[in-house]
Amino acid sequence: MNRSVTVSDFHAYPDAHGRFADYGGIFMPETLMPPLEELTEAYLAMREDPAFIAEFERDLKYYVGRPSPIYHAERLSKKLGGAQILLKREDLNHTGAHKINNTIGQALVARRMGKRRIIAETGAGQHGVATATVCARFGLDCIIYMGAVDIERQKINVYRMKLLGATVVPVVSGSKTLKDALNEAMRDWVTNVADTFYIIGTVAGPHPYPMMVRDFNAVVGREARAQMLEQFGRLPDVLTACVGGGSNAIGLFHAFLNDPDVAMVGAEAAGEGIETGRHAASLAAGRRGVLHGNRTYVICDDNGQITETHSISAGLDYPGVGPEHAFLKDSGRARYVGITDDEALAAFHELARTEGILAALESSHAVAQAIKLARELPKDRLILCNLSGRGDKDVHTIAAREGIAL
Amino acid sequence: MSHRIDRRFGDLRRAGRKGLIPFITAGDPLPEATVAIMHALVAAGADLIELGVPYSDPVADGPTIQHASERAIARGIGIARILGWVSEFRQVDSTTPIVLMGYLNPIEIFGYSRFADAASAAGVDGVLIVDVPVEEAETVAPLRAAGINEIFLVAPTTTDRRLSAIRAQAQGFIYYVSFAGITGASQLDTAAVRDRVAHIKQGGDMPVAVGFGVRDAATAVEIAASADAVVIGSALVACLAETGDIESAVAAAGAFLAPIRAALDASRS
Numbered sequence: 105m106n107r108s109v110t111v112s113d114f115h116a117y118p119d120a121h122g123r124f125a126d127y128g129g130i131f132m133p134e135t136l137m138p139p140l141e142e143l144t145e146a147y148l149a150m151r152e153d154p155a156f157i158a159e160f161e162r163d164l165k166y167y168v169g170r171p172s173p174i175y176h177a178e179r180l181s182k183k184l185g186g187a188q189i190l191l192k193r194e195d196l197n198h199t200g201a202h203k204i205n206n207t208i209g210q211a212l213v214a215r216r217m218g219k220r221r222i223i224a225e226t227g228a229g230q231h232g233v234a235t236a237t238v239c240a241r242f243g244l245d246c247i248i249y250m251g252a253v254d255i256e257r258q259k260i261n262v263y264r265m266k267l268l269g270a271t272v273v274p275v276v277s278g279s280k281t282l283k284d285a286l287n288e289a290m291r292d293w294v295t296n297v298a299d300t301f302y303i304i305g306t307v308a309g310p311h312p313y314p315m316m317v318r319d320f321n322a323v324v325g326r327e328a329r330a331q332m333l334e335q336f337g338r339l340p341d342v343l344t345a346c347v348g349g350g351s352n353a354i355g356l357f358h359a360f361l362n363d364p365d366v367a368m369v370g371a372e373a374a375g376e377g378i379e380t381g382r383h384a385a386s387l388a389a390g391r392r393g394v395l396h397g398n399r400t401y402v403i404c405d406d407n408g409q410i411t412e413t414h415s416i417s418a419g420l421d422y423p424g425v426g427p428e429h430a431f432l433k434d435s436g437r438a439r440y441v442g443i444t445d446d447e448a449l450a451a452f453h454e455l456a457r458t459e460g461i462l463a464a465l466e467s468s469h470a471v472a473q474a475i476k477l478a479r480e481l482p483k484d485r486l487i488l489c490n491l492s493g494r495g496d497k498d499v500h501t502i503a504a505r506e507g508i509a510l
Numbered sequence: 511m512s513h514r515i516d517r518r519f520g521d522l523r524r525a526g527r528k529g530l531i532p533f534i535t536a537g538d539p540l541p542e543a544t545v546a547i548m549h550a551l552v553a554a555g556a557d558l559i560e561l562g563v564p565y566s567d568p569v570a571d572g573p574t575i576q577h578a579s580e581r582a583i584a585r586g587i588g589i590a591r592i593l594g595w596v597s598e599f600r601q602v603d604s605t606t607p608i609v610l611m612g613y614l615n616p617i618e619i620f621g622y623s624r625f626a627d628a629a630s631a632a633g634v635d636g637v638l639i640v641d642v643p644v645e646e647a648e649t650v651a652p653l654r655a656a657g658i659n660e661i662f663l664v665a666p667t668t669t670d671r672r673l674s675a676i677r678a679q680a681q682g683f684i685y686y687v688s689f690a691g692i693t694g695a696s697q698l699d700t701a702a703v704r705d706r707v708a709h710i711k712q713g714g715d716m717p718v719a720v721g722f723g724v725r726d727a728a729t730a731v732e733i734a735a736s737a738d739a740v741v742i743g744s745a746l747v748a749c750l751a752e753t754g755d756i757e758s759a760v761a762a763a764g765a766f767l768a769p770i771r772a773a774l775d776a777s778r779s
């Protein structure tokens with residue numbers, strides 16, 4: 105499509121081929137094409153099926169604990185002296201992040217498709233824990249692929265997954281991190297297509313995953329839109345969310361995409377600074393390419409080799425990004441900026457001390473962006489920030505970074 | 511010019527011979543050895559060469575080809591150098607078809623039109639891009655326009671509806687993946703392969719090459735009973751990985767392939 109053309113309905117994407125204008129699609133080996141077709145067909149039927157929707161909503165309410173509140177961070181806002189910061193509290197969900205919205209949805213799809221063996225990739229371990237949780241809840245076998253480097257960095261989450269009955273398989277290929285865990289999960293899937301369901305943890309991968317994972321997380325924005333009207337009598341002026349693969353961000357953004365007065369800013373991991381090359385800001389500093397089954401922005405060298413990324417938060421440490429964000433960037437509907445490790449850490453401490461909330465390091469990137477905006481905007485503006493997860497999992501990382509032995 | 515692949519399969523068919531297609535990862539074990547290995551493979555009976563373009567995230571490959579790719583990437587091997595090797599090979603050998611096999615991102619970043627021009631000028635005959643299914647064939651249209659054949663995979667999971675779509679787009683030959691899995695695994699079921707190859711051939715006369723799981727003379731002969739050609743990758747790549755200089759790599763390539771060629775020719779009825 106012509107990029108200067110304005111999009112009239114952002115909810116009309118993706119098309120039947122899984123394309124968000126120039127992005128998305130299905131770039132996968134032939135062996136996996138038939139199971140992807142089968143999944144697309146099954147999922148498209150389920151998303152219209154009232155019984156499926158009711159089952160999903162019941163679990164979101166009684167198992168996850170939804171709706172999550174919108175909390176007005178008044179002390180923080182007052183201290184900054186500008187716009188009001190409102191937090192969508194996904195950190196209060198069962199397992200402590202938005203990730204569970206998606207794993208509940210996909211586990212229900214798997215169960216209805218008669219697949220009893222679940223595989224997933226994980227970086228920080230949050231998606232692994234959320235997947236192991238729903239597998240325990242639904243009695244499904246669970247195998248989690250995790251880079252050997254990440255296993256070393258995230259011992260507590262590895263043990264949590266084991267307590268929930270999952271098998272954690274260390275991945276020693278490539279850079280031994282999240283992208284390699286995804287590769288290894290794909291290799292498992294290609295080998296065990298008949299009985300296996302792959303629960304991808306973000307809005308990446310081949311169609312229908314970017315659409316399906318978005319749909320399951322879109323509850324965040326739907327709830328938030330209604331809560332804003334009820335609590336504040338109007339929509340927010342700007343949304344902020346962190347972007348790794350982009351599931352919590354699209355989850356918040358989606359319901360507001362056709363509200364032209366609501367601005368949106370995605371915060372990517374600028375790591376040690378985009379200029380140092382040690383970052384994970386695919387949209388802000390990458391280029392158009394193909395990774396893990398879709399066309400999107402990727403971080404790679406001139407030979408097309410995906411390169412290693414860096415972020416203090418393992419959940420943002422991914423060299424690609426969901427194709428819908430690539431589309432929102434090019435169409436100008438959303439803006440994407442980099443937040444450095446240091447800025448995220450400063451925001452983490454600020455929120456902890458002014459509001460008594462330990463945010464996940466991923467979410468701290470969104471908080472940092474909200475803080476920047478609050479300083480620039482007048483007092484009557486409302487900034488809605490997705491607090492995608494809680495920070496308990498990051499306490500060791502932060503202590504180590506600050507030279508404190510626990 | 512670019513129908514070197516069709517000519518080669520036509521010649522094989524007329525001679526009643528089976529095609530032998532070795533796969534090597536370009537630049538492994540040593541960048542200086544790649545062209546010499548290609549010539550050695552032809553001397554030992556290769557009918558077509560698949561040259562693997564290294565990629566950082568090869569989701570359809572097992573550890574052997576993953577590690578070969580990692581070694582090549584560590585030496586900075588990319589498309590420009592690989593095309594240079596194809597040109598060099600073509601100065602001596604103008605008849606053996608060359609198919610580049612790999613993943614899409616290196617070509618996407620190189621640029622489709624630029625790649626189409628450079629690859630056809632170098633003497634590349636076809637591409638097999640593992641992560642470009644028939645639905646996305648439009649992506650590589652400039653390659654076709656430049657006369658580069660697009661080879662498609664068919665898998666055990668491929669439905670008849672997909673098979674017809676693939677047949678309609680396929681050029682050169684169809685590459686049948688013998689089992690649902692990754693390269694280098696060993697789940698070969700000869701009877702199942704025979705049935706599937708027969709089914710694929712019913713729909714037309716496009717030659718069918720079978721790969722994944724073929725590792726030696728015995729498995730090659732078993733598979734060639736039904737296929738027009740066999741592809742041998744991981745076993746050859748593993749054998750080359752043990753060598754440390756050009757001479758030993760060249761000797762190993764010839765010693766690996768020659769007995770397979772002999773067994774295929776001896777098994778002709």
Ligand SMILES: Cc1ncc(COP(=O)(O)O)c(C=O)c1O
Nearest residue numbers: 230348349350351352419466493
């Ligand atoms: C709390 C939290 N937020 C955000 C992310 C990043 O993922 P996404 O961009 O898909 O929301 C993660 C990933 O692990 C996470 O745990």
